[in-house]
Amino acid sequence: MTATGIGAAVPRKEDKRFITGAGHYTDDMNRPGQAYAYFVRSPYAHAWVKGIDARSALAVDGVLSVLTGENLAADSIGGLPAGWAITSKDGSPMVTPPHPCLAQGKVRYVGDPVAVVIAETQKAARDGGDALSVDYEILDAVTETGQAQTASVRVHDEAPRNTAFEWEIGDKAATDAAFAAAKHVTTIDIVNNRLVPNAIEPRAALGEFDPGTDSFTLYTTSQNPHVARLVMSAFLNIAPEHKLRVIAPDVGGGFGSKIYVYPEETVCVWASRKVGRPVKWTAERSESFLSDAHGRDHITHAELALDERGKFLGFRVKTVANLGGYASLFATGVPTYLYATLLSGQYDIPAIHAEVDAVYTNTTPVDAYRGAGRPEATFVIERIVEVAAREMGVDPATLRKRNFVKKFPHQTPVIMLYDAGDYGASLAKAMELIDYKGFAKRRRKSAKNGKLRGIGFSTYIEACGIAPSQAVGSLGAGVGLWESAEVRVNPTGNVEVLTGSHSHGQGHETTFAQLVSDRLGIPIDQVEIVHGDTDKVQFGMGTYGSRSGAVGMSAIDRALDKVIDKAKKVASHLMEADPGDIEFKEGSFTVAGTDKSMAWAEVSLNAYTAHGISTAELEPGLKEGAFYDPTNFTFPAGCHICEVEIDEDTGVTEIVDYVAVDDFGTVINPMIVEGQVHGGVAQGVGQALIENAVYDESGQLVSGSYMDYGMPRADDLPSFRLGFTMTECPSNPLGIKGCGEAGAIAAPAAVINAITDALGHEDISMPATPQKVWQAVRSHRFAEAAE
Amino acid sequence: MPTVAMTVNAKSVSGEVETRTLLVEFVRDQLRLTGTHVGCDTSQCGACVVHVDGRAVKSCTMLAVQCDGASVTTIEGLAANGELHPMQAAFREHHGLQCGFCTPGMIMSAVDIVNRLGVPSEETIREELEGNICRCTGYHNIVKAIGAGARVMNGGT
Ligand code: FES
Numbered sequence: 041m042t043a044t045g046i047g048a049a050v051p052r053k054e055d056k057r058f059i060t061g062a063g064h065y066t067d068d069m070n071r072p073g074q075a076y077a078y079f080v081r082s083p084y085a086h087a088w089v090k091g092i093d094a095r096s097a098l099a100v101d102g103v104l105s106v107l108t109g110e111n112l113a114a115d116s117i118g119g120l121p122a123g124w125a126i127t128s129k130d131g132s133p134m135v136t137p138p139h140p141c142l143a144q145g146k147v148r149y150v151g152d153p154v155a156v157v158i159a160e161t162q163k164a165a166r167d168g169g170d171a172l173s174v175d176y177e178i179l180d181a182v183t184e185t186g187q188a189q190t191a192s193v194r195v196h197d198e199a200p201r202n203t204a205f206e207w208e209i210g211d212k213a214a215t216d217a218a219f220a221a222a223k224h225v226t227t228i229d230i231v232n233n234r235l236v237p238n239a240i241e242p243r244a245a246l247g248e249f250d251p252g253t254d255s256f257t258l259y260t261t262s263q264n265p266h267v268a269r270l271v272m273s274a275f276l277n278i279a280p281e282h283k284l285r286v287i288a289p290d291v292g293g294g295f296g297s298k299i300y301v302y303p304e305e306t307v308c309v310w311a312s313r314k315v316g317r318p319v320k321w322t323a324e325r326s327e328s329f330l331s332d333a334h335g336r337d338h339i340t341h342a343e344l345a346l347d348e349r350g351k352f353l354g355f356r357v358k359t360v361a362n363l364g365g366y367a368s369l370f371a372t373g374v375p376t377y378l379y380a381t382l383l384s385g386q387y388d389i390p391a392i393h394a395e396v397d398a399v400y401t402n403t404t405p406v407d408a409y410r411g412a413g414r415p416e417a418t419f420v421i422e423r424i425v426e427v428a429a430r431e432m433g434v435d436p437a438t439l440r441k442r443n444f445v446k447k448f449p450h451q452t453p454v455i456m457l458y459d460a461g462d463y464g465a466s467l468a469k470a471m472e473l474i475d476y477k478g479f480a481k482r483r484r485k486s487a488k489n490g491k492l493r494g495i496g497f498s499t500y501i502e503a504c505g506i507a508p509s510q511a512v513g514s515l516g517a518g519v520g521l522w523e524s525a526e527v528r529v530n531p532t533g534n535v536e537v538l539t540g541s542h543s544h545g546q547g548h549e550t551t552f553a554q555l556v557s558d559r560l561g562i563p564i565d566q567v568e569i570v571h572g573d574t575d576k577v578q579f580g581m582g583t584y585g586s587r588s589g590a591v592g593m594s595a596i597d598r599a600l601d602k603v604i605d606k607a608k609k610v611a612s613h614l615m616e617a618d619p620g621d622i623e624f625k626e627g628s629f630t631v632a633g634t635d636k637s638m639a640w641a642e643v644s645l646n647a648y649t650a651h652g653i654s655t656a657e658l659e660p661g662l663k664e665g666a667f668y669d670p671t672n673f674t675f676p677a678g679c680h681i682c683e684v685e686i687d688e689d690t691g692v693t694e695i696v697d698y699v700a701v702d703d704f705g706t707v708i709n710p711m712i713v714e715g716q717v718h719g720g721v722a723q724g725v726g727q728a729l730i731e732n733a734v735y736d737e738s739g740q741l742v743s744g745s746y747m748d749y750g751m752p753r754a755d756d757l758p759s760f761r762l763g764f765t766m767t768e769c770p771s772n773p774l775g776i777k778g779c780g781e782a783g784a785i786a787a788p789a790a791v792i793n794a795i796t797d798a799l800g801h802e803d804i805s806m807p808a809t810p811q812k813v814w815q816a817v818r819s820h821r822f823a824e825a826a827e
Numbered sequence: 828m829p830t831v832a833m834t835v836n837a838k839s840v841s842g843e844v845e846t847r848t849l850l851v852e853f854v855r856d857q858l859r860l861t862g863t864h865v866g867c868d869t870s871q872c873g874a875c876v877v878h879v880d881g882r883a884v885k886s887c888t889m890l891a892v893q894c895d896g897a898s899v900t901t902i903e904g905l906a907a908n909g910e911l912h913p914m915q916a917a918f919r920e921h922h923g924l925q926c927g928f929c930t931p932g933m934i935m936s937a938v939d940i941v942n943r944l945g946v947p948s949e950e951t952i953r954e955e956l957e958g959n960i961c962r963c964t965g966y967h968n969i970v971k972a973i974g975a976g977a978r979v980m981n982g983g984t
């Protein structure tokens with residue numbers, strides 16, 4: 041390992057600009073003559089828009105224009121697509137009604153954009169928005185996931201019972217047979233609470249039209265600018281792809297919420313042509329709460345069949361997933377192929393049958409949020425396994441070990457082919473780290489201090505680097521899921537890498553450069569990573585689903601193979617040797633068995649001067665690209681154990697210890713990987729303890745600000761203790777599995793399993809706030825006293 | 828419109844503002860110092876923290892006119908003569924940032940915490956960060972970085 045190569049904890053290259061205030065986020069961008077957009081949003085969850093009177097808004101000083109859904113329709117600007125086609129179990133296609141960027145006829149959630157006011161200043165735009173008069177006919181609303189299918193309210197006329205699809209996976213008959221043979225059946229009913237992603241940088245967009253070339257530029261807070269451009273071209277009819285440049289500069293966190301194409305950036309691009317000025321919009325946080333796609337929101341009934349020894353025989357799951365008011369870009373893929381395919385967990389379960397109904401409600405659309413489906417799956421399986429262990433009187437670690445998948449590859453009954461792993465190893469390491477043996481003693485000590493202590497496991501698995509493209513295509517995905525890379529070697533030997541991945545906190549500028557440094561033997565400051573601009577990078581799929589290491593870096597690795605190959609040929613011309621005799625190591629080319637050698641920069645310079653190469657045989661230059669499509673998903677897995685102490689008097693849960701042992705395959709930069717685990721676990725703990733998006737009956741988002749929504753603060757969280765195990769991933773050349781989502785996937789089950797262990801009963805839902813925990817302590821005490 | 832004059836990062840600046848203009852808007856939009864960020868509209872997130880007359884202030888909660896005559900330091904003014912402030916260096920060294928959006932406010936708050944409290948304990952650091960939200964790091968490395976920065980600011984290594 042070199043000081044800046046694979047495996048080294050190199051400080052990040054990108055930090056310099058961020059710690060000095062020199063980053064360039066979308067809202068930091070300004071264009072000459074720019075105007076400002078303010079979106080007027082529905083204050084009602086469900087209503088007919090009877091009329092919009094723009095006169096008083098247009099009378100406000102500085103207001104340039106008021107645009108509505110009618111203007112969009114007149115310009116043939118399309119609606120936002122649902123990008124993953126799901127087929128119901130009766131064979132019918134999913135129901136995804138139109139989703140216009142500005143309301144046409146009806147509004148379907150509080151925050152649904154109705155009109156945009158464009159003005160000289162941000163304040164004038166806002167004043168204009170306040171003055172706009174919109175006439176609504178208010179309708180009853182349905183917000184609860186569990187009530188959507190029986191409510192008299194119809195969110196979309198096209199969707200009876202407010203149902204988008206009723207989907208299933210697995211073998212029903214085999215599962216029924218497994219239950220018939222079971223000695224024990226464990227049943228749980230759980231809610232996976234709705235979350236607001238809350239990237240700290242609010243979404244923003246700046247659109248500009250160049251009438252001389254008929255082309256648009258959009259700066260936007262996107263995790264995948266090429267996909268945004270594709271959607272805007274192919275579905276929204278904003279501009280042809282070659283006339284639209286999308287730039288996602290520094291982006292302040294995404295967690296999924298910046299994957300999708302939203303109404304606001306679409307409208308800014310379109311409006312820039314209409315008003316003949318660049319148009320800028322930056323969300324206020326209250327708008328982010330209402331308009332960023334939310335996450336999770338499932339209710340689930342699950343049953344696990346076991347034999348007398350606790351061996352799992354079958355697993356049956358019924359989930360209702362809330363899509364919100366419209367089907368967002370990847371929303372339909374999340375509760376299906378990203379969720380139910382992971383229900384086998386780390387276990388060998390012979391039969392699984394899962395049914396998922398997706399429903400519309402009068403709430404903000406729900407889409408992928410850190411983990412996307414996999415946290416929901418992990419919560420179901422890890423809760424039911426823990427409950428089963430308690431019911432059968434078996435140690436939860438023992439029950440898990442008894443059922444772990446031990447032979448690889450392993451085909452689950454729900455599509456996935458697990459390629460490599462050692463689940464026993466991460467469990468053992470985590471138990472050792474947390475001193476599981478000493479827990480009973482610690483519990484007694486807590487009891488002496490009047491505290492309830494509990495310990496909870498979560499042995500999670502996830503599927504990352506969603507692939508290969510053919511496979512996901514056959515499952516309904518609207519895009520391929522490969523990644524691209526281009527390696528440009530400059531004459532002086534430094535290197536630019538253009539990648540289709542996008543960094544918004546993950547540190548790609550460092551880790552990707554480490555790979556290049558490792559392979560070419562040049563220092564990392566000689567490597568520049570270029571991303572986030574459709575004019576520079578030809579195409580790319582962006583960053584989500586922990587795919588950038590496994591897929592994005594593999595593409596770079598492939599391109600580097602080609603570059604090294606070409607450079608060897610150049611060297612062979614220069615040193616008059618056979619290309620097969622050229623060896624390349626640590627930045628220098630040697631002719632095997634001789635002392636002839638050339639440095640990297642000499643070869644790169646000669647590739648461009650081309651004086652010493654016969655160009656009839658070999659082209660000058662040194663630049664190669666690759667499109668990499670993996671052979672399989674990757675399967676990061678591990679074991680998180682949480683230990684809590686509950687104050688019976690206040691209901692406050694303190695996380696007294698949290699251990700995470702993860703197997704991410706090859707780790708490029710352990711410092712960055714640990715940071716990803718910290719952040720993921722914090723979001724998972726947030727979900728378990730305090731975060732919750734709450735709607736009242738009329739459809740108002742009650743938790744719509746940082747005063748009302750439980751954003752984890754520093755004093756809500758402990759320090760975490762991390763460990764790693766490693767099995768190499770066989771499905772990509774670097775052996776990487778991915779690390780971005782593990783924490784958010786594993787943590788909720790570990791925390792709730794610890795709390796229920798402390799309480800001595802299963803009766804608590806997320807978030808386990810002090811009030812709920814206090815009640816849970818009391819209610820059971822009274823119940824016991826009454827017995 | 829009133830005119831305000833103040834010292835920002837050791838430079839005298841002045842400008843016309845509306846009375847409702849916030850300090851953060853003046854700094855970002857008029858002075859084009861975009862290192863100070865806006866992450867919320869309820870004064871909770873702390874992405875906007877700057878120093879006004881040596882004390883940490885959420886620049887979204889102060890009007891520009893209130894700062895007339897004041898001395899303001901933003902993240903851009905923290906490094907002296909091209910040398911990173913020890914707290915900036917500590918954030919880099921301990922990976923106290925990911926997306927970087929909360930970072931300017933975090934660092935400005937951290938410097939203020941250390942100015943007031945010397946070398947605080949982990950628990951104190953966590954309590955003191957109540958007004959700064961980070962969604963990326965889980966705070967683990969921020970807390971570590973502030974502890975390390977505090978030691979250096981107080982003459983340690
Ligand atoms: S922007 Fe000032 S506290 Fe959030």
Ligand code: FES
Pocket residue numbers: 240292293545923924925926927928929930960961962963964
């Ligand atoms: S580093 Fe992204 S919000 Fe703190």
